[in-house]
Amino acid sequence: MRLYLIRHGKAVSAGLATSDAERPLSPEGREATERVAKRLRGLGVQWGLILTSPLVRARQTAEILRGAGLAPSVEEAGELGPGGELAAWLPFLASWRKEGRGDLAAVGHLPNLALWAESLAWGEEKERIVLKPGGILGLELPESGSIPGNCSLFWVTSPKLLP
Amino acid sequence: MRLYLIRHGKAVSAGLATSDAERPLSPEGREATERVAKRLRGLGVQWGLILTSPLVRARQTAEILRGAGLAPSVEEAGELGPGGELAAWLPFLASWRKEGRGDLAAVGHLPNLALWAESLAWGEEKERIVLKPGGILGLELPESGSIPGNCSLFWVTSPKLLP
Numbered sequence: 475m476r477l478y479l480i481r482h483g484k485a486v487s488a489g490l491a492t493s494d495a496e497r498p499l500s501p502e503g504r505e506a507t508e509r510v511a512k513r514l515r516g517l518g519v520q521w522g523l524i525l526t527s528p529l530v531r532a533r534q535t536a537e538i539l540r541g542a543g544l545a546p547s548v549e550e551a552g553e554l555g556p557g558g559e560l561a562a563w564l565p566f567l568a569s570w571r572k573e574g575r576g577d578l579a580a581v582g583h584l585p586n587l588a589l590w591a592e593s594l595a596w597g598e599e600k601e602r603i604v605l606k607p608g609g610i611l612g613l614e615l616p617e618s619g620s621i622p623g624n625c626s627l628f629w630v631t632s633p634k635l636l637p
Numbered sequence: 638m639r640l641y642l643i644r645h646g647k648a649v650s651a652g653l654a655t656s657d658a659e660r661p662l663s664p665e666g667r668e669a670t671e672r673v674a675k676r677l678r679g680l681g682v683q684w685g686l687i688l689t690s691p692l693v694r695a696r697q698t699a700e701i702l703r704g705a706g707l708a709p710s711v712e713e714a715g716e717l718g719p720g721g722e723l724a725a726w727l728p729f730l731a732s733w734r735k736e737g738r739g740d741l742a743a744v745g746h747l748p749n750l751a752l753w754a755e756s757l758a759w760g761e762e763k764e765r766i767v768l769k770p771g772g773i774l775g776l777e778l779p780e781s782g783s784i785p786g787n788c789s790l791f792w793v794t795s796p797k798l799l800p
Binding site for chain 2 (some may be wrong): 513516517592595596600602603604612614625626627628629630631632634635636637
C-alpha cells in the first residue's frame, strides 16, 4: 500500500482576528492545491480515505483533494495536527494496511510530515527532506511486519516541480 | 548548489552481440527521457555540466538532456559507472561547489545513485529510495563544510510522476 503525506497549501498570515488554527488557504495556496489535485487525478492516483489535521488550512487542502475525486471522504485525525506523534498514529496506519483498504492520504504540517517520512523509511529523523506547501511525499509500505524503518520513498515533490 | 542524480532511461536487453556496457536506450526509454528533458527545460532547470557514466545507455541519456539545452556539455566520469564509489567522486563535487560553477547533473545507475543520495542526505545507506529508469533525485548541498550527511532531498520522481 502507498501512503501520501501532503503538506497543506500556502495559508494567509495570522491576523488580529485569526488564530493560527483558523488561518485559511491564500488564493495562491488554493490555486496551487487545485493544480496539484488535477495532476494527481491525471496520474490515476486514488485513495481509500483522506485524513487531515483539524486545522483550517489542512482541512481546506483535504477538501480540494476530495473534490477532485481523489477519495470518497475526508476524516479529521488529531495526530496530524501540530505536535502530533507518529507513534500515536501508527496503530491506525497498521490496521488500515491490515484491512487492505487501499492507498491513503494524510494532510498535515511541517515539521511532522517530513520527520514522519524519515522515520517510516529510515527509522530516524534528521530533517533532510524538503517539503514545500502543497508538496507531496510518497511512501510504499512493506506488505507486513514493522512499518517504521521499512518503507520506501518513491516521491518527493513540490507543486512547482509537478508542472 | 543543487545536484541532480539521474538514472539512465530504459535500455534494451543484452543480446549475443551486445555487452551490458553497450546496451542502448530502448525506443521507450528514449521517448521517456526526451519527455523528462522537455519537462526539466520547462521548469527552468539549468546545469553547468552533465557528468555521465561511460556506459552507452547513460551517455545516450546525458546527450538527450544536453540536446534539450539543459547544459552546455557532457563529460564522462568513471566513478559514475557500475561499482563507482561516492568517496572517489566527492573531491570533484567539493571542488565544483567551491568554484561556484552552478548546478550539476550526474547520470548513472542503480544501486549507486540511490545509495549516494542517502549518503549525501543522511550519511548512511539503507536502500530506501526508489529510483526508476529516467528518474531524478534532487539534492541541495550545504554552502560549505562536509557534504555527506548534510544535503537536503528536495526531489524524487519517476518519469511517470512528472506528467
